[in-house]
Amino acid sequence: FLGAGGGNDIQWCFSQVKGAVDDDVAEADIISTVEFNHSGELLATGDKGGRVVIFQQEQENKTQSHSRGEYNVYSTFQSHEPEFDYLKSLEIEEKINKIRWLPQKNAAQFLLSTNDKTIKLWKISERDKRPEGYNLKEEDGRYRDPTTVTTLRVPVFRPMDLMVEASPRRIFANAHTYHINSISINSDYETYLSADDLRINLWHLEITDRSFNIVDIKPANMEELTEVITAAEFHPNSCSTFVYSSSKGTIRLCDMRASALCDRHSKLFEEPEDPSNRSFFSEIISSISDVKFSHSGRYMMTRDYLSVKIWDLNMENRPVETYQVHEYLRSKLCSLYENDCIFDKFECCWNGLDIVMTGSYNNFFRMFDRNTKRDITLEASRENNKPRTVLKPRKVCASGKRKKDEISVDSLDFNKKILHTAWHPKENIIAVATTNNLYIFQDKMN
């Protein structure tokens, strides 16, 4: 773990990259979510075409102690298809907005995947044996003539090539009028929540025809709508507690024991606005795009357009730490508003306790160490292709004379955004998604 080794910074090395090499990005290949499972052995991605691709880590090779197992494709399946809502004359996109893994209980793996309207529970199971020696059927499946059956035998299992099958076990549909932005599995592992722009619903994993509405911020008069829900997550340990963030930069913590409809928050986290930084874009950049609890549940992290904030659940009036992701963009907000980049929703993730990571533009991503207060900017690019070569830190020159190896703000490519990142639950392995490629980086092992 970082920090345990005397505070040495991690040295990140390129490990693998998955996805097409072309510069021409097929729309369906745009990665829309990345998530490790609870052991870290599996890494799932969802894309705009409604597909889920799961990578599996190879078992560590004892002789090759200088690298951890590589991730290879384990299963690919079409999770969601495009739909047409005839009632509203609307197309429903098949893009996978979120994937969340269930903890493993038996041989099979389960995950929840969701598009704008429908959540599905998928079972991923392995088959490496098949029965042979049926009495009534030939090996190719044709039925035998019963008159030719003179003896009886017991079919036996024989090994076969490994096949990984994904099958939808539950479909949770028709509960969201607006677009689903989050799903979060409760620590009871029996229920989960799904959040759209105005409502949050609670489901039982076994029950698909019913869900409970636990938050509803839709105003009676839609003309009065000024705020939407942007993300929601269950507390990692307390099964009756969850938080949801808003487009006005607030986070509300709710306790489901207080009432059936959690319209009144137990806590409201909001930082007072800095009057010196006020502009017409203040509200837009304060909109929270992601919220994540630390593993302990004592802290939570929020991402807004320019910064990452760490909140102590015991202190509502301001975050305990704020990290600037790309402050040099503050003077460019009008242009970013014009080209819609200001509405990009960046996610963030923890290593669990003390390092946080989030993406930026130009295929840069940033890490902040809460202990040392040091931060680093790295780039996900095919140019750093050699495994075990330490990544070179990047620097953006905000103004003035550009030093060698620095890149000026105006040269940044705003089409190359890293919105989705994930950190292995146990090891220093990270998955970083560019538009259509998935990069895997590891720390340098000695």
Added chain:
Amino acid sequence: MFVRGLKRKCFDGEEDIEGTLAGIKAIPSYNLQRQSLLDMSLVKLQLCHMLVEPNLCRSVLIANTVRQIQEEMTQDGTWQMINTQSTGQASLDRLVSTDILCRSSREQAEGKHVPGYGTFNKDFEGDQGQDSSETMSTASSVQAPRNLPSNVWEMENPQENKGNFQKSLDQIFETLENKSPNSVEDLFSEVDNSYYDLDTMLTGMMSNTKMGHCDGLETFSSPTNTASNSNCKSDLNELDHIVEILVES
């Protein structure tokens, strides 16, 4: 979805101006910048309407920005100034086109089964009854900030005189629908030619009390301008005029 560049009318990138031809002139005034931002936001909201599934969060944020600007402009009296400017007929027509296109999308949302546009507001949980009791703000309501959101996502509820326009709008919409996507875009590119034109559009709207159609644009009426929304006959004539324009183009 990219809006035409604002080059040097924007709040930022001022350092770009220095050393260039534009830099020799004065940096645009705050008022001009603010106006440009307002125009840009309105265009974004209009473009919103034409998308298959507008992003509600984005729309809310843009609408809030517009409201902020309006409030500030009302407070420092800039709003009054805009009213005193006048404009010609041509810009009025273009304004009406914008309005009709804007409205067409909403009409579609009212329940016609035409793909390509949706409403935020049709709950299939069945509280239609409740929703229909909400009414869209009419032109007579002069609280500028309040009126705006209604045209963004409150699509369900017809204006009082909507019924009269229904037929003409159907025609317009079918015309639009039959066109290739390119030509629809052309219609729009005509609309957002430049921000000064949009300025003209808005000012044209202010001075014409009959233009009571589009709530969103109405919000820029000055508090003293009580736009009427009930002159159906003249509106219908204008609509026919618009249909002709669209059909010919």
